[in-house]
Every structure is written in structure tokens, then in C-alpha cells.
Amino acid sequence: NAGVMQNPRHLVRRRGQEARLRCSPMKGHSHVYWYRQLPEEGLKFMVYLQKENIIDESGMPKERFSAEFPKEGPSILRIQQVVRGDSAAYFCASSIGGRGNTGELFFGEGSRLTVL
């Protein structure tokens, strides 16, 4: 049973370009979380999705950032017109989800974005 798969593991972009980060959850998991990790700042919640639905995006910047989790295919975190401050590690995690779920999150290995 494959774990959470994130790609690319490393991405380099120039200022103004777009970054697309992909996340395939564990088999059987219908909920995906995205977090951003910066040195000295810990893990910041960005967005929580289930298939075809954004449940909570309270941690997403209002501009340039968007996320989706389509019916088919991976979840995608999209950053438009990247700036140097977007350089960070972006982690995806999945869970079974739902109100009855008390379980833990399963994390991918992260995508490390560097903006030149």
C-alpha cells in the first residue's frame, strides 16, 4: 500500500513563474491537507480538501494560491507569480476523513520550492 506521494520533491522557479505541487493520498483516503513549513516557523496549516470540495482554506493566502482535489487524479497546490517568500517546504497529508475519524495524518515527503 503506497504512502502519500508528492511530486516534485524539489522545484526551482524564477520570480513570476507558476509552481504546481501534486499530492496523491494513500489508497482509501478521501481527505487531503496541505501545510507549509518554514525554518523557525513550524508547520502552518494552509487548506483541507476532500474530493471536489474545499472544506477549510483559512490558512491559504488570499492571492496567488489555490488548491484543488478533483474527482480523478491528485490534489494540486498551485502558486501563481511566485515570489522569494514562497520558498518553503510544502507538505501534503491524507486521512480517512469525516466526522467519525479520530485518526492520524499520513504525510508525504514534501515538495521543496526554491524561488530564485
Add this chain to the structure above:
Amino acid sequence: AQSVAQPEDQVNVAEGNPLTVKCTYSVSGNPYLFWYVQYPNRGLQFLLKYITGDNLVKGSYGFEAEFNKSQTSFHLKKPSALVSDSALYFCAVRDNRDDKIIFGKGTRLHILP
């Protein structure tokens, strides 16, 4: 809204000594509490969780954590530290009324040989 505080950025412990990594939380409803560990350039790995029941929870690699409702704390403990325990540790909380999980800033644990 829920929140988590890890008051120590770094904890240093000699190998073989007991260790404690502190965590306090705030939620409106009943808390679900978690500890995760992160090794360099890796994703987070689940260690243990408290949902309900016994306040002392045992997890992976000999770690345990104690839920204290009156102090709103969930400190991570291990009776005898190993050098291989050196890593970044995150406490996390979920309000039982929704699915959003919030993490603390992390505590870097150094086990000194």
C-alpha cells in the same frame, strides 16, 4: 479556534536520561491530541495520539504522552533517551467538532552521547 504551544524551541538531554517535550493546547470542544516526529528532509511520522480514555498514551519507539485536562497539556516523554531520538517533534490538536488539525512550531530534541 484551536491552537497549540510548544514553549521550548530546543531541548537537550543526555543519552540514557529521561526526556520531556512540552505541549499545551486550546480548543473549544474536546481535543484530539497527537505527537509527530520529523527527521531531516523527511515528512512527519505519527508517534501517538490521545482521543479518550486513559490519560497516559503509549506510542512508537518507547515514547509516551500524558494528557492533563486541567492544565490543557499533552507532554511527550520517554524514560531513557537514545541518540537516535534526536529530531524535530511536533504536537498537534484537532477539535472533535471539525477535521482541521493544527500543529505547534516544533521542538528540536538533541540527545547528547
